[in-house]
Amino acid sequence: MLDKTFNPKDVEQRIAAQWEASGAFKCGNRPGAAPFSIVIPPPNVTGRLHIGHALNNTLQDILARFERMRGKDVLWQPGTDHAGIATQLIVERQLAERQMSRIGMGREKFLEEVWKWKAESGGAIVEQQHRLGASADWSRERFTMDEGLSRAVTKVFVELYSQGLIYKDKRLVNWDPRLQTAVSDLEVENIEIKGHLWYIRYPIDDSDQFITIATTRPETLLGDTAVAVHPGDQRYTALVGKMAVLPLTGRLIPIIADEHSDPEKGTGAVKITPGHDFNDFEVGKRHKLPLINIINKDGTLNNDVPAPYRGLTREAARKKVVADLEALGLLDHVEPITHAVPHDEKTKTVVLEPYLTEQWYLNVQPLADKAIAAVEKGETRFVPENWANVYFGWLRNIRPWCISRQLWWGHQIPVWYDADGKVYCAETEDDAVKQAGGGSLRRDEDVLDTWFSSALWPFSTLGWPDKTPELARYYPTSVLVTGFDIIFFWVARMMMMGIHFLGEVPFRTVVIHNRVLDEQGAKMSKTKGNVVDPITLIDEFGADALRFTLALAAGQSRDMRIGPTRVETNRNFATKLWNTARFCEMNGCITVPGFDPTAVTETVSKWIVSETEYAIGSVTNMIEELRFNEAASNAYHFVYDIFCDWYVEITKPIFQSINEAAKAETRATTAWARDQILKLLHPFMPFITEELWAATAVTPRETLLVLSDWPKRVAPPDAEMASAEMMWVIDLIKGVRSVRAEMNVPAGAKIPLVMTGASEGSAARLARHIDVIATLARLSSAEAAPTIPTGSAQFVLEEAVVALPLGDVIDFARERARLEKDLKKAQDEITRFDAKLSNEQFVSKAPEEVLTEQREKRAEAQALALRLTDAIGRLAE
C-alpha cells in the first residue's frame, strides 16, 4: 500500500542510484538507433547551481529523457568549465587566509594548489545537477582543462596561428587593474554612474587666450598629447595649428582639427589622451601624436607624470589634479552628469582602464562570415527564431577577439620565444625547439580566455582532434539549450570554431530559454540577497515539483519569475498524481500485459482511451516543437482535469457495482491509462513517476520507466461517440451541482431528478449512466418523464429540460433570478449572432464553415432561450 503522500527525500536518492546503476544514461549502447546529442553549457567549476542552471538543465533533461524513451541513442554530455578568473581568485583568497600568496609561491606551486582545490571542492555543482535528476552520461564528464580538451585547445591555437588568424598586437585593451589582466570587449559592462564634467582652461602658447575643454577624467590630462576641435567649427578655426600649454606639466601640445571632436558636446574642444581612451588612440594614430602611458598595471600613476602625482591611485590623482587646477585658476566650472563607465562585468565594481599592452588577438572576421551564412542557410536554427537577429547583429560588427589573459590558471599559450624574441608557435615545447633549431626557449606566460576552450566544447568533449567514433556519431549535436546572455560569449563562438575546424555547424537547433527572475521580477544577485536556491526548493518540495514549475514557466517571453509559491503548487500536483496512483492501487487496477486499448467495449473506457490518445499526441507534438510550457500544461490538464477530476470519479460507482465484466475492463483500462500518464510525465517529473512505476506493479516491471518506451498514439473505437456521450454525462452532473449550490441544497441531501423533453438517445444515456450520475450529482433517483413536477428547479441540457423537484425547499425568487440570468446570457448571444448574420458583408465574404458555425450557435442559443423562457413560465404555475 502506498503512503498517503509522496516523500521526495526518501525516494529521490534511491531512484537516482537505480538509474545510475542501470546505466540508463550511458550513450552508445543502442546499436542501430538514431543518435540524439546535447552538450550541456558547462557551469563554472567554482559554481553553485542557481535557478537559471536548474531551468537550463531541466529543459535539456526533458529532451534527453523524451528522446531516450523514443528509442534514440542519447548522449547528454556533461562537464564543467575551469573558469580562469573565478577559480584563480578563490584559490588566491584561500591562500591569503593562510598568509600565503600566488606571487610568493610561484606559478608551478600555485597551479598545484588550484588542482588540489579542484579535486577537493571543485564541481559541487555536478552533485547538485544530480539532485535535479539530470540524466546526463556522467561517465563521460569532462573538464575544460582535461588533458584531451587541452590538446584540442593547443591544436586550435596552433592552426589558427599558422593560418595567420592569431597574431600579437600592441593596442589599447580593457585592462582590469585589480587582476592586472586584459579582458575582452564582451567582459566590459558599462554602468551608469553619477560623475562630473570638469571644464578646464588650457592656456594657448604665446598668448593670453585659453582653450577650454570638458572632461570626465581630469587625471588623464597628464597624458594628453593634443587638443582636438572639429574642422568645421568656426569658433576654433583660428586656433588650429597653435600649441596649448598642458597645465600641471607645462608640456606643449598641438591644437588639431579632427572629425572626432563633436561641436555639440562640451565646449567643442576635446583633450586627446591616446594612451587612455579608445577614440583618442585612433585620433593619435591619424595625427601621429605621441602616446604617453601614465598608469601602472595596478592602476596607480607611473613615473611619467610630474612627481607629486606619482603612485597615486586614479581616484586620488583625480582629486589632486582638480584641486591643483582650481588653485591655478584653470578650472572653469564643474557640471554634475550621469555617464556610463566601463566596469568589469563579473564584479561590476572594478573600473576598467583602456591600457596599452601587447596581447594575442584572434581575427574572427572570416570565421564570423561563415557562422552568419550557416544560420542564414538554416543549417542551424534559433528557437525562438528572433534570437537569430541578436546573433547576426553581433557577428556582423565583430572585432578582433583579445584572447590572452595575464592569469596563471588556464590554457597557457603555446608560444615560445628565443633570446631574440622570435616567436615559435607549436603544440609542444620540443616542436618549438625543433623549429628554433635548438637552444633554450622561454614560453609565453599568458593563458587563454576561458571562452576560448568553451568555444570548442561540442567537439573537444567528443575526442577531437582524434577521429573518435563518438565524434562521428554525435557531431553535429542535435540541440543546444542555453540562455540569451551567452549568445555572444558562447553560442556564436562555438559556431565559428565548429564550422572552421569540423566543417559543419556544432548544433542543428539552438533553444534560447527565458531568464529567471525572483518573485518580484528582480534580477537575482548575491548582493541583493534575492537568489532563490534551487536546492532549498528541492529539499522543501522535491525535484519533480521544481522541474515541473520550471517547465511550465518556460514560455516564449523573456523572463520568468520563480519562487516558493509556484513550486508549492506543483508539489501539490505531484501529491495529486501520487494519490491517483493510490486510488488505482486500492481498486485493484493492475497493468494487464498485452492490454489492447482499442478493444475496450465500455463507453467510459473508450472515452478515456480517446482522451489519453489526445494527450499523448499533444504532449509529443509540443516537446517536438520545443514548446516546453505547452507540453507541461497539456499533460497537467489531462492528468488533473480529465483523469483525476472526471475519470476517476466516474469509475467509483463502477467499482462499487456488481457488473463484474465492466469492473474488470475498467480496472485494466485504468491501469493502462495510469501507465501512460507515468510515461507522459516522466520527462518532467522523473522521480515520482519512476517510483510509482515500480510501486504500482504487482509483478516487477520489465524495465525501469526511464528505459521504457514513449507511448504511442492509439486509435480508439467510436471515440467521437463515446466522447460526446461522456461530455453529456459530465454536463448533466455539472448542471445539477450548479443548481444545488445556488439553491443551497445541503451537500449531503439526495434529491430526485426528472428529465423532460429528452430524446430517445438522451433517455438511453441517462439510463446507461444512472449510477455514475446519481453518485456524482448526489441524486436519489433520475428518470425521464413527460412532465415537470411543480416546485422544481430547472436547467436546460441540449434538447431536454432537467428538473430537480425541491418541493417546499425551493426558493422561487432565487430560482427565477438564476434562470433569468441564464436567459439574459442566451439572449445576448442571440443578439450578437443576429448582428453578425444580418451583416451582408459578413454573409457574402466569410467562409462557409464559419457561417454554418455561427448559424448553428445561434440556433443553439435560440433553443436554450426558448426552454429557459418556458422554465421561467412554469415557475409561476
Added chain:
RNA sequence: GGGCGGUUAGCUCAGCGGGAGAGCACUACCUUGACAUGGUAGGGGCCAUAGGUUCGAUCCCUAUACCGCCCACCA
C-alpha cells in the same frame, strides 16, 4: 543613437484572426472510503492608448505612452 521584448482577472502568466483562459489569491459550502498538499460551486477582465487593414481584431499593420533588455557612444 541603433535594435529587441513586454503591456490580457487583485498577483504571476498562457493564448495570438471568428464564443476571453490557467495557477495563486478571493467568496460560499463540504472531514463524500485516493488526495484538506483535497473537493464542489462562484465572483472578478472596454485583452495599454489612438489610428489602419478585414465581413470580423486581444490576435495582423502603423504610431504613441509606459516598463524592461541588448548593442554602440557620451567631452
